[in-house]
Amino acid sequence: MEQVGIVVIGAGCVGAAVAYALRNSGREVFVLERAPRPCMGMSSRNSGVVHAGIYYPKESLKTRLCRRGNRLLHEFAPKHGVPFEKVGKYIVAHDAAACATLEQLYQHNLGAVPLEWRTAEQVPNGVHCRKALFSPTTAIIDQDSLVNKLLEESGAELLLHQEVTSVTAEENGVILTINGETCRASWVFNCGGLDSDQLCNHTTHFYARGVYFQIKPPPGIQLPHLVYPAVPKERETLGIHLTCNLAGEWYLGPDIEWIDTPSYGVDPNRADAFYRAAVTYLPWLERNMLQPGYAGVRAKRSRHHFSDFLFHREGRLVHCLGIESPGLTAAMAIGEMLAADCIA
Structure with missing residues (x-):
């Protein structure tokens, strides 16, 4: 042998x-x-997002390895010419419940991950919110x-x-x-x-499919690369968020759908739910701006926890x-x- x-x-x-x-x-x-x-x-x-590690239980491997991995990627990518941009991320709240979620996230990460408060006036004009947290160590990378x-x-x-x-x-x-x-x-x-x-x-593994819809913001709209709604840590996703990749393409997503076999189709009818979720923080968004993008499938060890x-x-x-x-x-x-x- x-x-x-x-x-x-x-x-x-x-x-x-x-x-x-x-x-x-x-x-x-x-x-x-x-x-x-x-x-x-x-x-x-x-989505090619380099996360800061702010959502997961403090003692989890996801938290520890995400935070360490974030630092390693910030060192490796520029040194080796890997396309990488330190864009930061806005986590936005549009009502009282979401503002309370922001406060929980801030306290959860106090002293461990930098998070900065932003008023509605400090957020780019294409985004509507009451208040926001800004994560300066979040980035995007070419996978x-x-x-x-x-x-x-x-x-x-x-x-x-x-x-x-x-x-x-x-x-x-x-x-x-x-x-x-x-x-x-x-x-x-x-x-x-x-x-x-x-x-x-x-x-x-359980298979969780998430789809993305592509959008083209109208001229004059000022947007950050990454905008996430404030969602409780207990949720199974981080909500329908806005991302922009290094090619300058804008996407909304992902949602979550449990499937038995990996598949990568994007049902155009799912755009209605995406629009309803995203228009709460992108008030200029119109339903006809959403076009099917792509899908990914995650390997999860539980459907419920x-x-x-x-x-x-x-x-x-x-x-x-x-x-x-x-x-x-x-x-x-x-x-x-x-x-x-x-x-x-």
């Missing part, structure tokens, strides 16, 4: 970040991707460029069209079946995104499970954490 070094399954944000974190391990690292190129799964279908630069800097060997169908932990290694052939690796990191649960009996990231270890086999938002932001911190045990 062929013996190889370290294997990373999946060439999305997390897999690329794990490979990058292993660059000084002194071992040969292989990244296996079943698609024709990197960053074609969940990593390619999110595809990030993944490719992490892989390039990692020195790992990227192998495409590689389908891993089984992984079995042994005392000092892991047996893999790849494209019908069996080999043995010293370590394996299962970063398979939506399908990482297919190689692990410990948990099952907050579910944290899960790193299930079996000897030298590590499964990365439920790595949904803020997985892009947390990716480099995840890689740093997982590589520490392997390199030690």
Whole structure:
């Protein structure tokens, strides 16, 4: 049986970040991707927002890894020429209940994450609100460029069209079946995104589809890149928010819909709900401005409760499970954490 070094399954944000974190391990690292190129799964279908880590329970992995990952991306992206912009984010409240939610968010993050109060007059004129919080460390990034630069800097060997169908932990290694052939690796990191649960009996993913509608603001409207409504931390989404990517495209979304099988269609009829949600803080918005954009699917570990990231270890086999938002932001911190045990 062929013996190889370290294997990373999946060439999305997390897999690329794990490979990058292993660059000084002194071992040969292989990244296996079943698609024709990197960053074609969940990593390619999110909003590209680098989050600050303000919504999740304080002691959760999502909070800790998101905040650490945010700092790492702020260092890595400019240094390596990855398209990245520190745009900040406005979280806006238009009624008393939403203002109370803003206060809760502020207190939840006091001393840990910078948040700045804004009056209605301090928010760009295209946004209506009573008051707002501004998150200065929120940014936007090009996911595809990030993944490719992490892989390039990692020195790992990227192998495409590689389908891993089984992984079995042994005392000092892991047996893999790849494209019908069996080999043995010293370590394996299962970063398979939506399908990482297919190689692990410990948990099952639920699929949550979120769609985006594209809009074109009329001339003269002044908008920040990111505007989020104030929603309670207990909600399953952050509400229908406004994002602008590095290409200058404006989107509203996402919503959430539980599905049995990943699919990426956008039903034009869902635009009515998007319009009703967004017009509360974008008063100039008209229904005919919304056009179907794109959809993404998240891998969630629960349909009903907050579910944290899960790193299930079996000897030298590590499964990365439920790595949904803020997985892009947390990716480099995840890689740093997982590589520490392997390199030690």
